[in-house]
Amino acid sequence: xxxxxxxxxxxxxxxxxxxxxxxxxxxxxxxxHGEFGIYSKxxxxxxxxxxxxxxxxxxxRRIDFERRVQLMHEGTLExxxxxxxxxxxxxxxxxxxxxxxxxxxxx
Numbered sequence: 001x002x003x004x005x006x007x008x009x010x011x012x013x014x015x016x017x018x019x020x021x022x023x024x025x026x027x028x029x030x031x032x033h034g035e036f037g038i039y040s041k042x043x044x045x046x047x048x049x050x051x052x053x054x055x056x057x058x059x060x061r062r063i064d065f066e067r068r069v070q071l072m073h074e075g076t077l078e079x080x081x082x083x084x085x086x087x088x089x090x091x092x093x094x095x096x097x098x099x100x101x102x103x104x105x106x107x
Contacts, residue, residue, distance in 0.1 A: 032038050071081045087093060 030037065034040070068081070071078050072085075
C-alpha cells in the first residue's frame with residue numbers, strides 16, 4: 001500500500017477571507033462615495049441649504065415688490081412713491097435738491 005503525504009498549505013485557508021475582505025471593501029467604498037452614499041447625502045444637504053437661502057432672498061424681494069405695487073394701486077397711490085418713480089425714470093431733480101441714488105446689487 002502506497003501512502004502519499006501532503007504538506008499542509010496555508011494558501012487555501014486565505015482564499016475565502018481575502019475574497020470577503022475584497023467584497024466588503026468594494027461595497028464599503030461605494031456606500032460612502034457612491035451616487036446614493038453617505039458623502040452624497042452631505043453634498044445634497046449643503047446644496048439644499050444653499051438653495052434655501054436663495055429661496056429666502058427671492059421671497060424677500062417678492063414681498064418688497066408686492067409692497068411697492070400695493071402702494072401704486074388705484075385709490076392708495078402715494079405722492080411720494082409716484083414722485084420717486086418719476087424721478088428715477090426721468091432722471092430729473094430740482095436745482096436746489098440733493099439727490100442720492102441708491103444702486104441695488106441685484107442681478
